[in-house]
Amino acid sequence: MRYRWELLNGLSRVFSLGVYLEIGVRSGLCINQIEVNVKHGVDIARKRQEDFPGVILHHLHSDRFFEELDSEARFDLIFIDGCHSEGQVSRDISNSLGRLSNGGFVVCHDCNPKTQDMMALNRNGECWQAVVQLRISEPNVRVVTFDFDHGLSVICLDQVRRAFNVSEDWRNWNWLNQHRQEALNLVPDSFFPAAIKAETP
Ligand SMILES: C[S@@+](CC[C@H](N)C(=O)[O-])C[C@H]1O[C@@H](n2cnc3c(N)ncnc32)[C@H](O)[C@@H]1O
Numbered sequence: 001m002r003y004r005w006e007l008l009n010g011l012s013r014v015f016s017l018g019v020y021l022e023i024g025v026r027s028g029l030c031i032n033q034i035e036v037n038v039k040h041g042v043d044i045a046r047k048r049q050e051d052f053p054g055v056i057l058h059h060l061h062s063d064r065f066f067e068e069l070d071s072e073a074r075f076d077l078i079f080i081d082g083c084h085s086e087g088q089v090s091r092d093i094s095n096s097l098g099r100l101s102n103g104g105f106v107v108c109h110d111c112n113p114k115t116q117d118m119m120a121l122n123r124n125g126e127c128w129q130a131v132v133q134l135r136i137s138e139p140n141v142r143v144v145t146f147d148f149d150h151g152l153s154v155i156c157l158d159q160v161r162r163a164f165n166v167s168e169d170w171r172n173w174n175w176l177n178q179h180r181q182e183a184l185n186l187v188p189d190s191f192f193p194a195a196i197k198a199e200t201p
Pocket of ligand 1: 004022023024025026027028029030031042043044045057060062063081082083169
């Protein structure tokens with residue numbers, strides 16, 4: 001695999017996922033290649049419906065999207081690719097986990113910056129920090145990160161409790177560079193779907 005939509009389509013095929021949500025759609029490069037029954041796209045910037053065939057578009061901030069969402073609404077697959085600050089990605093992950101159907105997945109883009117420059121907010125940003133913080137604070141999640149297309153962290157809720165402890169100051173490039181394997185639970189894409197199937201309920 002080389003691209004995010006290959007992973008997302010692989011997940012939807014293997015786990016029979018039908019309702020997709022993408023936070024941050026920009027030009028539609030990803031969402032327009034997703035093969036599921038129902039697609040929702042959220043973006044703060046206004047988009048033209050004709051550029052997003054078959055997509056239900058929501059023009060608003062992701063925080064407001066979740067606030068205003070019908071209490072019954074659930075998604076099988078949520079792709080987070082909006083603002084890349086740790087605070088926003090953490091909120092998007094938390095809100096997404098709260099709206100996930102049983103057996104669903106949240107996938108976060110840009111989680112494995114390979115150089116210090118890539119940690120700029122307009123590039124990969126702080127997505128990796130949101131993933132590490134999630135693993136520290138939420139023991140009932142399982143995270144696997146595929147090492148292509150800037151790093152794709154697949155997150156699901158799990159019955160098994162997993163402690164992930166970090167004692168030192170970790171929000172910096174040197175720490176990530178030394179600990180990226182265990183911090184992100186990096187796996188090669190040849191492990192798909194075994195790496196995900198292994199322990200999911
Ligand atoms: C990196 S681009 C998305 C790329 C797209 N997912 C793809 O794979 O081709 C980020 C997009 O997120 C939107 N965005 C940024 N912050 C957002 C937020 N808090 N809520 C909704 N959209 C946001 C921007 O307008 C931009 O279109």
